[in-house]
Amino acid sequence: MTSQTTHSQFSSSNVDPAELAKFSDLAHRWWDTESEFRPLHQINPLRLNWIQTLVPLAGKKVLDVGCGGGILADAMARQGAQVLGIDLAVKSLKVAQLHALEAGTQGVQYQEISAEDLASEQAGQFDVVTCMEMLEHVPDPAAVVKACAQLVKPGGWVFFSTLNRNPKSFLFAIVGAEYVLNLLPKGTHEYARLIKPSELADWVRSEGLSLNQMKGMGYNPFTRVYAMNSDTDVNYLMATQKPSDV
Template identity: 55%
Template sequence: MSNVDEGEIRRFSALASRWWDPRGEMAALHHINPARVRYIERVAGGLRGKRALDVGCGAGILTEALAAKGASALGIDMAEASLEIGRLHGLESGVKADYRCIAAEALAAEMPGAFDLVCCLEMLEHVPDPASVIRAVATLVKPGGDVVFSTINRNPKAYALAIVGAELVAGLIPRGTHDYAKFIKPSELETWSREAGLTAVELRGLRYNPLLKSATVGDDIDVNYLLHCRKPA
């Protein structure tokens, strides 16, 4: 529980009822999710039959998408209100995914090496100690398994686009969603992953186009980016 920002929990809990509204405050998350899922499916060598964990799942946009692709998916988060919305949406959609209100560190102590795939997307920049989450993720994935992180780079361009542009000018995401000081450079993420026993496989950028309401995975890691790691067998 020490690695929880209560302000962040309150902020995301307040958005819970609107999480699945594709035209609401979380619209950008809906727009980027297909690109994220395609990337995850590719690097994991397919999702069908895989046991997958979504760390910091919110109301389950990614968790449910992994389940729809055939994975046995568990989403964990510390905002119970968001998880309840995820459960309700699963009943409506007919896509079965499981949800638990538990920290990654606590689940790691309970279920080490239990997952073929662990995803931790847009979450590390919202906790006091991201390296602690990364260590937990490394414990949770089985040897030979895959890990996918995504977060936001820390540089002037990222500040201009992710905070000034997306939050203050365009209103693409709610104001106060991000704290620039918590943004993470790729070198930092790779170092923490390596120290946790993971091997970095691929670093890719995620570019969002608000006009087309879509995202693409490419070479530009200046703002949003993904890191695929693997736990040595």
């Protein structure tokens, strides 16, 4: 089976209708590499390669939480993983499904369900869980972290990426990216919802995950190129692991 989208009723209240509407309105532009989603297309190879250095994806069962139009989910499936992408924005899921069909991507499926509800159905079922650029868009990010920890198998990996909350991040990620350079649509990020690495690390550890590695990601406005680095002041990625059963 190439791809399918399944729909389910979600009971989770951890969703912001305005955030869903924002991404649904842009859904048709997900796979336009010169659209508002250009930055995601640019950073995708970087984050994919980083994940692959820590856990080769071939043959792995992978969950992508907040998959949107499927940019990362599709790429992971092309590395040989069996991928389930979940989101609550139906239009984005339909775009992801359509792209998988058009591109002939094998091993990827999409489902309309929250991480919390999926955790109650499929706890401990995934080798790898990714949750990228999603935590800063939900009312209760800690609940999503908890769900991700529940969904991954013992010994499995959970990857997060989000935005730091500090004056530099406000200047670069909101003022710079949204209003000066027009890299992102205005209103993409709300400062109060950005998450400090220390906060995410606390949530991760409280759910029994060990913090394995943290990386930063920077953008050079002159070369228009993104690069992984050690500067976590603005964009950062966190690799965590669930301890193996003894």
